[in-house]
Amino acid sequence: MALWLILLPLGAALAVWLLPLDRLAATGLALAAVLGEIGLWITTLVRFDLDSGKLQFEEQASWFKDLGVTFHLGLWGYSLWLIGMTVLVLGAAIAFGARAGRERPRAYFGLMLFLLAAVVAVFEAQDLLLFYVAWEAMLIPLYFLVGVWGGAGRVAATYKFVVYTIAGSLLMLTSIIVYGLQQGTFDMTLTTGSGSMWLFLGFAAAFAIKAPLFPFHGWLPQAYRESPPEVAAVLSGVVSKTAAYGFLRLGVIEFGGPSLRIRDTVLALAAVGLVYGSIVAFRQPDLRGIIAYSSLAQMSLITMGIFSINLAGFDGAILQMVNHGLISGVMFLLAGLVERRAGTSDVARLGGLARGRPILATALLAAGMIALAVPGSATFGGEFLILTGVFASGWAWTVVGAAAIVLAAMYALRLISAVLHDRKGEAVTDSARDLRLPELAFVLPLLGCLIALSIWPNAVASHSFGKAFERCTPLANVLKLTAEDCP
Amino acid sequence: MAGPGIPAYLGVAVFLFVTGAFGVLLRRSPLIVLLSLEIMLNGANLALIAFSRHWGNGDGQIFAISVMAVAAAEVVVGLGLIVAMARKKLNLDVDELSSLKG
Amino acid sequence: MITTPHVDWFALSPTLALLAVAASALLAAVLVPGPLRKPVSATVTFAGFVGSFAAAAVLYAHSADAHGALTGSLMRDRWGALAQLILAGAGALAVLVSYGERTKEHVSEYYALLAAAGAGMIFLAQASSLLTIFLGVEWFSIALYILCAIDIDRASRLEAGLKYLITGSFGSAFLLFGSALVYGATGTLRLDLIGRAVADRGLSDDPLLVVGLAMMLVGLAFKMSVAPFHQWTPDVYQGAPTPISGFMGAATKAVAFVLTIRILQTAFAQDAHLWTVLLAVLAVASLVIGNLAALVQTDVKRILAYSSVSHAGFMLMAVAADSALGGRAVLYYLIPYSAMSIGAFAVVAARERELGHDVSADDLAGYGWERPVLGVALWIFMLGFAGFPLTGGFIGKFYAFSAAYRHGWLWLVIIGAAATAVSLWYYLGIVRQLFLRSSAGAAGSTGTPSAPPRDALLQIAVVACVAITVASFFAVQPLIDLAKHAAGSLPF
C-alpha cells in the first residue's frame, strides 16, 4: 500500500510525459491519477490501525547491502495524516492548474504528479538514504514549476530557492553518510540515535532552510510571489511540512540529546520568526506576501511545538502541520483565483470583492477565520496543544506564542476586510465572476477537511503517535518514558 | 664495472630528462617541443639501460627498445600534425594555438 | 632453443576482437567503394565493440581466480574484465554517436582508429607490467591524437591534436621515467613482483621507489586529467570532434583510474601511507579547480571538460581511501559517469550539427522544448553529474564519500559536498538554458540553419545512456556485486 501511494502518481507522471497525449487527455489522466491517489489514501486510512502507534504497511527491499541501505517504506500515524494533507492539497493544486490551463500541459502535469510522488515518498521513507533521495527529488519538479510557469522574476526566484535548499541538503547528506556509516545501517527503524551535535546540525540545516525558519527564510518571499499560485500553495502547504516532519523524525527523534541541548536556541529563533513573520505579514502590500509571511510565522509555531520535546507539543505540531497545510493551500489557491479575476494581488487595488460574489467571500472568510484560530477551529486546537507543550519549557515561550495568535488575528482580519469589504478596488471589475463550480470542486474539499478537523481535531492529534512510541530510542529517554510505555 | 658507477649515469639521465622537460614547457615552436620530448625519452632510456646494467637483467633494455619505437611513432604523428598545420598556414606556436586558450 | 610462452588467447580476446575490426575497417578504406565506406566501417566497428563486450563478459565469468597471463605481462582477472565491459560499452556508444558526423575524408580510418584506441584501452585494463602499461598508454593515446585531428581541414582540430600530443607525451614521459626508477629500485617490471620485492626487501621508503612512484602518478594524473595536470583537457575536449570528446571523457578516464588503482594496489600497497595523502590533495585540487573554472566557461564542451576534471576529483577521493570499498566505488562510479559523459557530448554533437558551429550555453536556449528527447536527456545527464538522486551519479558520489569517510577523512567528504554545491551552479545553468529560456530571444539562433534530419542512431545512443544513468540508480546491488568481485581480484 505504501508503495502504491508512490507508484501511482509516479506512473501517471511517466505516462503523461511519455504518451503523446493532447491537453485534454493529459489533464484527464492527471486528475484521474489524483482521484485514484485520494481513493488509495482513504483505503489506507480505513485499513490503518490508528491506535497502535506502530509502523504499518511496511515494504522493504534490498538496495545495496554492503553499506546497509534498503528500500524501506512504511507509515507512522503522523505520516499517514501528512500524506492525506499532501494528497488533498496537491490534488487541489493540480485541479487549479487544469482550470488555469497551463502551457505545456504534459510537462506541467507530469511534474506535479512527480512532485506528489516525491513528497509522499519523503513521508514514507524509512531509510535515511531513501529519505534523502525523496527529499532531493522534490526539488527537481519544483525547479521547473517555479522556473518555467512562474512570474516575471521566476528565474532569479528559482535560483535563490535552489541554492538555499541545496546548501542545506548537502549538509544533510554529509550528516546522513556519517550517521549511517557510524550506525552500520541506514534503516531508520534500526538506528539507535546519536548524541552528536554536528550531525544534528547537518540535518537541522536542511530542515531549517526548507521550512523555512528564521533567519533562513531569504528565499521565501520571492519564491512564493513568483510561483504560480498552485505551486505556491504546494510550497507553503506541503513542501514546508516535509521540513517540519524532518525536524520531528530525524531531528528530535534520532538526536534527542542534541535537540534538548539546543532547544532554547531553536525556541528563541522560532519565537522571533513567529513575531517577525506575523508583523511583516501584516505590513505586506499583496495577498501573496501576507500568506507567505504568515506561513513563516506558522512554521515557526510548528517548530516550537516540535522542539517542546514532549508528546503534547508533538501532537499539536502534527495537527497544526495538517491544518496549516490545508489553510495555506486554500489561501494560495483563493489568492490565485482572485488574481485571475482582478489581474493583481495588490491589496490596495482589491476590495469589495464580497459584493455579488457570495461564494468566494464565504470561502475566503471561512479560511481566514480558521487561519486566525478562532476558538473551536482546528487551528485553535493545534495552537493550544503546542502552547501546552511549550509551557513545559518555560512560561515565557507560551506568552510569545499566545501573542502571536493575536498578531495572526491582525493579519488575517486585515486580509479578509481589505479584500472582501473595503471600498471597491480599481482592479475589481464587475465582470469578475464568483467562484465557478469547477473551482469550488477543489476549494471545498480542503475547507471541508478543515471544518471536519475543527469538529474532531483528535482524529489527528490523538492518533499520530499512539500512546507511546514504538521505538524506544533516545527520545524515549528524553521524554522519560518508562519501560511499560514501550511495547 | 670499469668507469663510473651507475649513479653517475643516472645523474646524466635525470639531467637530460629535466632539460627536455624545460624545453617542452618553455619553448614555443612545436618542432623544438617535439625534439625536447625526444630528449626526455632519451633521459628515461638512459636510466633504463643503467638500471638494466645494475640488475644484470635485460628487462630494461627491452623497455628502452620499445620506447624507441614508441618515440618514433610519436614523432610520426607529431610531425604529421605539424606539416598539416603548416599546410593550413597556421601560426606554429604552441602558446598561441589560436582559438584554444588554457 | 627458444620456447615461446603459452599464449592465453582467451584473455586477449576482447583486445583481439577490436584489433581485427580495426584492420577490417582499414581494409574497407581501400576495398569498399566510397558511399558504402561509412556504413560498412561503422557497422564493423560497432560489431567489434559489441563482440569485445561479449568477450569481456565471458572473460569476467571465467576469471574468478586472478592470475597472470603471458609471463605476467597481463593479469587475467575480473578487475580488468569489468573495466573492459565499461570501455567496450563506451566504444559502442561512441560509434553510434559518431555516425552522424559529417566528415567526408578518412571515414574508414576514423572508425579504424576508434577501434584501435578502444583496443588499446581494453588491453591496458589488463596490463600488469610497467612495460605493457607504458605501451598500452601510448597505444591508445597515439590513436586518440590522430582521432582528434582526423578532420585535417579544420584548424581547431589540428591544434587540439597537437596540444594533446604534446601534453600527452609529456605525461607519458613522466610515467616512463617513474617506471624506470621503480624498475631500478626493484629490478623487475611486473607489478606483482614489484609489490613482493617492496614487501620482502622493505623498500617502501627507498628513495628511488618513492620518487618513481611520484613520477608515475604525475604521468597517470595527466591521463586522468587530475588538477593541476588537467590544462590540456578543456582545449582538447573543445577542439576534438565531439563524439571523440565524449569517448575520451568516458573511456580515457575509466581506463586511467582502473590502471592507477591496479598499479597502486598491486605494486605499491606498502606505500599507501604516502600516496593516499598525495591523492587526497590532488582530489581536493581537482574539485576546487575543476568546479571554479567550469563556472566561468561559456562553451558547453569546455564546461563538460572542467566537469570531468571535478569528477576525477570525486573518483580520486575513493582511490585515496585505499580500500576495497573505494575500489568498488570507482568501478561503480565509472558506469553512470561514462554513460553521462558520452550522452552529454552526444547531445552537444547533435546541436552542433544543427548549428554548424561550436555550441555555447546560449545556443541551448529553449532546446529542451525544441527537441524534448535530447533536451530531457541532457537535463538528466546534468542532474547525474551534479549527483542528484534518481541518477547513478548520486550513488556514485555516495559511495565515494562513504569510502573517504571510512578512511577517516571527514574533511574530504565535506569538501566534496561543498564542491557539489558549487557544481550545481553550472549544471543547473545548462538546465536553465534548456528549459527556462525560450529559443526565440537567444543569440546565435538567428537565421536558424536548416535542421538536418534527426539522427536516429545518436538518439538511440542517448536514450541508452539515459537508461544506464537511471537504471544504475535502482540496480545498485547487481552492479556493486560485479564491482565487488572485480575489486576482490586486487590485493586490497
Place this chain on the structure above:
Amino acid sequence: MSLLAVTAVGNVLVWAVWVLAVATCIGTGLLVVTRTNPFHSALALIGNLGSLAVLYLLLSSEFVAAAQVLVYAGAVMVMFLFVIAYLGGKADAPWIGGRTWHQAASAVAGLAILVNVLVAIGMAAGGSLKHEAQLDQVFGSPSEIGRLFLTDHLLAFEVTSIVLLIAAVGGVVLGSHARRSEAEDAAALAAGEQV
C-alpha cells in the same frame, strides 16, 4: 663485456670516453632546447643520440646502442630533418612569450624534480645502487634481446608493432592532402601568393 674494460689502461680509457660522451650528451641536450633554429636543434639531437649510444655501450648494452643509432639517428632524425627542410627551418625566439607565471612555475617544478631525483639517486648510491650485478656472457647481446622479446616480453613486442602501425596510419591520414585544401592552394596560387 666490452674489451675496453679489461685492463687498468682500459679503465682510464673508459673514464675518458665516459667524460667525453657525457659532456657531449649534456652539451647537445642543452643546445637542443636552447637553439632558435630547429635545424640546429635537430643536429644537436643527433649528437646527443650518438653520445647516448656510446654511454649504452659503456653499460654493456650493445644491441640497444646499435638500435639507438639505427632507429633514432637513422630513421627518426631523418624524418625530423625532412620536415624541418620542408618547413624552411623557421626560427623562433627561445624564451619569449607565454605567461610569466607559467614559465616561473614550470621552472620551479622542473628544478624541484631535478633536485628530488638527484637526492634520491644520491641516497640510493650509498645504498641499493652500491653493487651492481655480475653480468653473464649474453647480457645486452642481440641474441639475448631477441630471446627476451620472444619469451618474457612477447606481448610487448607485438604491442610495439601495433603502436607503430597506428602511427603509420596516422602519418597517412595527416599527410594526405584534403581536397578542400588543394582547392585553397589553387585559389592562393591564382591570387599570386607563394605556397
